[in-house]
Amino acid sequence: MLYTSTRDTSVRVSSAQAIARGISADGGLFVPESIPQIDRAFLDSLVPLDYISRAKKILALYLTDFTAEEIDSCVQGAYRAGKFSSEKVAPLKKIADGAQVLELWRGPTCAFKDMALQLLPYLLTTAAKKSAPDKTIVILVATSGDTGKAALEGFRDVPGTKIMVFYPNDGVSPMQKLQMTTQEGENVAVCAINGNFDDAQNGVKAIFTDKAVGEKLARNGMMFSSANSINWGRLVPQIVYYISAYCDMIENGAIRNGDEINIVVPTGNFGNILAAYYAKRMGVPVKTLLCASNANNVLTDFLTTGVYDRNRRFYTTVSPSMDILISSNLERLLFHLSGDSDKRVNGWMAALKKTGTYTVEADILAALKADFAAGCCDDTATKETIKTTWAGGYLSDTHTAVAIHVYEDYLAKTGDRTPTVIASTANPYKFSAAVLSAVQGDVPADADEFAQVELLCKCTGEPCPNQLATLKNKTPRFTACCNKEDMEAQVYAMLGIG
Ligand SMILES: *Cc1c(COP(=O)(O)O)cnc(C)c1O
Helix, strand or coil: CCEEECCEEEEEECHHHHHHHCCCCCCCCEEECCCCCCCHHHHHHHCCCCHHHHHHHHHHHHCCCCCHHHHHHHHHHHHCCCCCCCCCCCCEEEEECCEEEEECCCCCCCECHHHHHCCHHHHHHHHHHHHCCCCEEEEEEECCCHHHHHHHHHHCCCCCEEEEEEEECCCCCHHHHHHHHCCCCCCEEEEEEECCHHHHHHHHHHHHHCHHHHHHHHHCCEEEEECCCCCHHHHHHHHHHHHHHHHHHHHCCCCCCCCCEEEEEECCCCHHHHHHHHHHHHCCCEEEEEEEECCCCHHHHHHHHCEEECCCCCCCCCCHHHCCCCCCCHHHHHHHHCCCCHHHHHHHHHHHHHHCEEECCHHHHHHHHHHEEEEECCHHHHHHHHHHHHHCCCCCCHHHHHHHHHHHHHHHHHCCCCCEEEEECECHHHHHHHHHHHHHCCCCCCCCHHHHHHHHHHHHCCCCCHHHHHHHHCCCCCCCEEEHHHHHHHHHHHHCCC
């Protein structure tokens, strides 16, 4: 199977090349030329298997230029026993009649990004061996909080790689910031920027696609790649857990093979929900993909009106990993929905760049509405949902709460009782302040991050994961903060190629 670019369909590369490069030279994203199809018998064959074995079978459909041994060692490395705090890797938990949360945050950094970023370094180094041996891979990451830490942890001390992470100085939670600034490893660097996530992402994209920068790296035996969800190697591991969740629902009796499910995803960059879309296109019986947003509801508007308009106020919310106005992966969806039209994608993306807005035509809007529903909620509703969900016995983080709230709204509006999977994307202790104030009301004004962790633990009895609790005793290593114009210089400084 080959991959092409959303902006130039004359591009044809192997999966290894797509993963090693991260983004196409024309600025487009790599997408599979055709989407592999699975049937009921395939799903049946997955049901008795564990997560690792399911992952191998699913990834083999997309990574056709990887040998079975390569896929095997990548997947074992990523999900082997002990790396995730559940032997199921991504367990389902029933929270209401007809609704189960899919806990995607059982990995080393307590956010769903681990599901992909534990695997990506293996895929990337295997891919680079095939397509660009002897080069040092330089990973640049723009993060709204969780990707940065998960990528640092995934790539730390991986031979032949260096990684640099940029995050918005005022746009991440204290726990997220500490997780990144205390990162260990010889090949890592972290820098805050004065700006928001979109600034960080645009800066990283600009550095990536700048020919002069690329040549400078090449002269030094290096090449860029991306650990953001623009990289196909980030998306493909995410398809696995939706298919696996469907199998688990068969196993736990929620559905029979062939029954439809709905999937609700708290969405930022549109990577996670796009993976669910691929699962649907592959043949998993998914009725509706429900896209949940916080106050930054650019996607809610887009999916209901067909007008994408980023010219709006940017809100800093209690669900910071979704504080995004430009959702990169939407470009992949538009490509597929337009019948692989690079021409139309170029038109929309050029308009977005120039004016911050574009409008899709009626055919695309109809196609969007056939697969997706959308909703949003503000911080007040998010916290109320944390409170009521906790009263029902489940402690959810702020992002997951947005999804639960949007699901409840959808249910009330449509009465659609299709068995539903709600993606749970972070452990609540990553966002202790908001979660604590939601379940307990007032928080003492003098309570710092770890005092809040303790209070939340006392008040709920839910344990704080060790890897978060022990941050209390660590001293930050990376304290730099730069302007967006200086990101390129920061990269050279880290690489020592001034
Ligand atoms: C990244 C993230 C999201 C958004 O996922 P996208 O793939 O960017 O849409 C939601 N919740 C949490 C906790 C995240 O870290």
